[in-house]
Amino acid sequence: MSRFPSPTLADRIDDRIQELEDGFIRLGDDGTPFTLWEGGESLEEAQTIHSDRPEAEQQRDEESNEPLTRSLSEWEDDMGKLDFPLVDTIPLSEQRIRANRVADLALTEEFVDAIDRDVEFRDETVRGKYWRGVQLIEVGSDSDDFPGFQRGVVLAHEVGHAFYEAWSPDSGIEEQPRLFQTDDEKEQAQRLSERLHGPMIETDGPFVDYRKGSDEELAAAVFASRIIEPMAAQRIAPEAVQRLEEVFGELSDRLF
Amino acid sequence: MPHQPTVSEERELGFPRHLPDQEAILIGRIGGDSDLSGYAAYYIHGQNDLLIGQYKQKEFWPEYAVGCESRLMSACVREFSTANIETELSSIGKALLQAWHFGDLTPLSHKQAHVYALRERGKFSRDETASILSISPNTVDTHLQRAKEKLSAAENLVQFVRADSEDLANARPDFFDESDTDDDTDSSNDLTPLS
Numbered sequence: 001m002s003r004f005p006s007p008t009l010a011d012r013i014d015d016r017i018q019e020l021e022d023g024f025i026r027l028g029d030d031g032t033p034f035t036l037w038e039g040g041e042s043l044e045e046a047q048t049i050h051s052d053r054p055e056a057e058q059q060r061d062e063e064s065n066e067p068l069t070r071s072l073s074e075w076e077d078d079m080g081k082l083d084f085p086l087v088d089t090i091p092l093s094e095q096r097i098r099a100n101r102v103a104d105l106a107l108t109e110e111f112v113d114a115i116d117r118d119v120e121f122r123d124e125t126v127r128g129k130y131w132r133g134v135q136l137i138e139v140g141s142d143s144d145d146f147p148g149f150q151r152g153v154v155l156a157h158e159v160g161h162a163f164y165e166a167w168s169p170d171s172g173i174e175e176q177p178r179l180f181q182t183d184d185e186k187e188q189a190q191r192l193s194e195r196l197h198g199p200m201i202e203t204d205g206p207f208v209d210y211r212k213g214s215d216e217e218l219a220a221a222v223f224a225s226r227i228i229e230p231m232a233a234q235r236i237a238p239e240a241v242q243r244l245e246e247v248f249g250e251l252s253d254r255l256f
Numbered sequence: 257m258p259h260q261p262t263v264s265e266e267r268e269l270g271f272p273r274h275l276p277d278q279e280a281i282l283i284g285r286i287g288g289d290s291d292l293s294g295y296a297a298y299y300i301h302g303q304n305d306l307l308i309g310q311y312k313q314k315e316f317w318p319e320y321a322v323g324c325e326s327r328l329m330s331a332c333v334r335e336f337s338t339a340n341i342e343t344e345l346s347s348i349g350k351a352l353l354q355a356w357h358f359g360d361l362t363p364l365s366h367k368q369a370h371v372y373a374l375r376e377r378g379k380f381s382r383d384e385t386a387s388i389l390s391i392s393p394n395t396v397d398t399h400l401q402r403a404k405e406k407l408s409a410a411e412n413l414v415q416f417v418r419a420d421s422e423d424l425a426n427a428r429p430d431f432f433d434e435s436d437t438d439d440d441t442d443s444s445n446d447l448t449p450l451s
Contacts, residue, residue, distance in 0.1 A: 119258050122313060129259070132302050133277040136259055165302045171390040172304060172329030173367045203320065205292060206339040207308050213321025216303045 016199055022070055024085065027146050027198035033065050033089040033229070034148030034196045042072050046084040049076065061088040065232040092142075095152025095228050102227050102255070103137070103159050109252055111162045112137055115155075128154040130161035137162065148196040153224050157196075160223030163248045163255075164216045178215040179247055180240060186218065188237035193221035195236065219244060226256070261314050268346045271296045271311050274387065279303075280316050281388055283333055283349040288342030297322070297336055297343070299329050301390045306332035328366055329389070330356035330373075348388055351378030363410055368403035375400050 018026045023040020050058060066083045069075050075084045083089045106112040113135040121129075121140055127149050128139040137158045142150050169176050180186045193211055194200060200209045211217045222244050225233040234241050245256050264274035269285045280298035283306060287293060296311050298318075304327035307318035322339065324332040333352040337343055345353060355373035359366050374385040375396070386393040 116259070121258055131259055131261070131277050132300075133262075133279045134259070138259060168302050168304060169327070170302055172299060172301060172327065172332075173370045173389055173391065174327070175366065176304075176327055178325075178327065205290070205320075206341050207292075207320035208323055210307060210309070210318045210321050213323055214303065214305050214307065214318075216305065 020070075024070065027148075028194070029199070030194070031068055031070065031085065032148075032195045033068065033083065033085060034153065035146055035198050036068075036070075036085040037146045039086055042070065043084075043086060046072060046075065046087045050079075050084070050087045053079075058088070062091055062094065065089050065229045086147075090229055092147060092150055092152060095147070095150070096155070097152075098228055099152040099155040099159070099224075103155055105252065105254055106159045106162050109254075111135070111166050111251070112159065115139070117151075128158045130158040130165075132161070132165050135162060135165075146198070148198065153196055153228055156224035156227040157220045159227075160220035161216065163223065163251060164219045166251050167247055168216070179219050180215060180243060182239070185240045185243050188240035189218035189222050192225045192233060192237045192240065193218055196221055196225060223248065263314050269296075269344060273346065273348065275316055278316055279390070281329075281348060282346045283336060283352070284343050284345040286341060287344045290341055292320075292341065295319075297349075299332060306336055328370075330359060330366070330370060347378060348374070348380075351380065354378075363406045364403050368399045368406065371396055371399035372403035372407075 016028050020026055022042050023038060024036050025038050027035040066081055068085055069082045070085060075082050103115055107115065115137045117139055118141045119138040130137050139151055139155050139158065180189050190212055200212045203209055222237065222240050226241055226244060249256050261275060261277040264272045266273045268282060271282050273282045279301040283297045283299050285297060286295045292308065295308050296316065297306060297308050298316050299306050306322040306324060308320040308322065309316055309318035322332055322336050324335040330352045333349050334356040337345060337353055351373045354377050355369045358364050358369035358373055364372060370389055371385060374380045374388060380388065382393050382396050386396045
């Protein structure tokens with residue numbers, strides 16, 4: 001998975017990064033736990049408030065991603081049902097644990113041959129890769145970047161590619177439906193992809209953005225969301241997640 | 257140390273024909289003077305998508321997808337070749353486009369059409385065809401044999417329809433003898449005249 005597939009698209013995606021008045025930077029127009037980064041005074045204040053809560057309550061709140069607010073007062077009024085970005089959302093360390101767990105399963109059940117971590121990619125925009133012919137996953141080190149491009153989400157995404165390959169026919173002469181079949185499933189899958197990695201690029205030519213037009217890319221995004229933030233994934237994209245669970249669940253009893 | 261991709265030595269249109277570690281088969285490239293001019297089009301096995309992107313550092317970097325509903329290689333090639341942009345097909349792409357027509361206009365199944373087009377029209381070897389379609393060489397043989405049998409039977413039927421009564425009276429008794437056909441269950445149901 002690349003943050004930016006090419007210099008051409010990089011320029012167009014960079015245009016979508018916005019510096020907000022409260023110190024956050026945001027990828028695209030919709031702030032999600034994965035497209036908001038940095039933060040200013042309000043973030044520091046929210047962190048202080050959160051750290052003053054009982055430890056068990058903190059941990060329970062950080063187990064799942066709830067709808068976001070960047071308004072401190074709104075969040076304080078209902079901390080159980082709302083999240084403040086980078087405060088009571090699922091921490092990056094927990095995201096890595098969840099991704100590592102499913103990666104270990106993929107290794108044990110031989111959907112993946114090997115996983116190389118801390119790879120230094122020649123292209124600095126690359127965060128991870130799945131080599132389908134050799135069933136190898138490579139992931140880089142964490143860098144100062146949006147959470148959707150950090151190791152946890154990236155590793156879960158690449159493992160999603162491995163499961164997709166195990167499900168999909170090898171040959172291009174086999175008739176088989178795509179994973180996401182209905183318009184609702186596709187639309188919901190795109191929503192999760194944009195939640196993790198920011199907006200898709202609108203194209204004016206005859207072809208569509210790779211992330212949008214590729215069934216496998218959408219499946220990898222839904223899979224990553226389902227692994228990292230299962231409750232939010234089911235809330236935001238119920239039909240797409242259900243379809244993925246049905247298909248991938250048949251590959252391994254221990255996956256979901 | 258990042259994985260170094262294995263790349264086919266055979267090149268066409270300026271790109272490797274086959275990228276084994278990405279299971280990618282070269283279908284063509286974008287021509288003309290659009291923003292995408294010079295981009296490669298590879299069909300990715302397993303993913304069953306035809307993707308458009310750049311080839312650099314011995315890797316294919318997809319940026320766009322060809323919106324083909326079917327996962328068949330030939331159907332995706334057809335979509336690519338009819339896109340509203342100038343495209344140039346590789347020799348594999350050309351053979352697969354023929355496969356799409358064979359599948360549409362002849363009694364051949366999709367599998368048989370793909371193999372027949374690559375072997376008989378594209379003149380690809382048995383092993384090359386197997387590699388292009390991601391199937392075994394034995395499967396190539398099976399599909400090719402059945403394709404030839406079906407086309408031969410269809411040709412006989414056309415001859416029969418066109419023959420006048422005098423020719424039929426003089427026809428050899430074994431002209432319609434089906435005793436030597438194999439036991440493939442779909443062999444008698446899908447026989448239609450060639451267009």
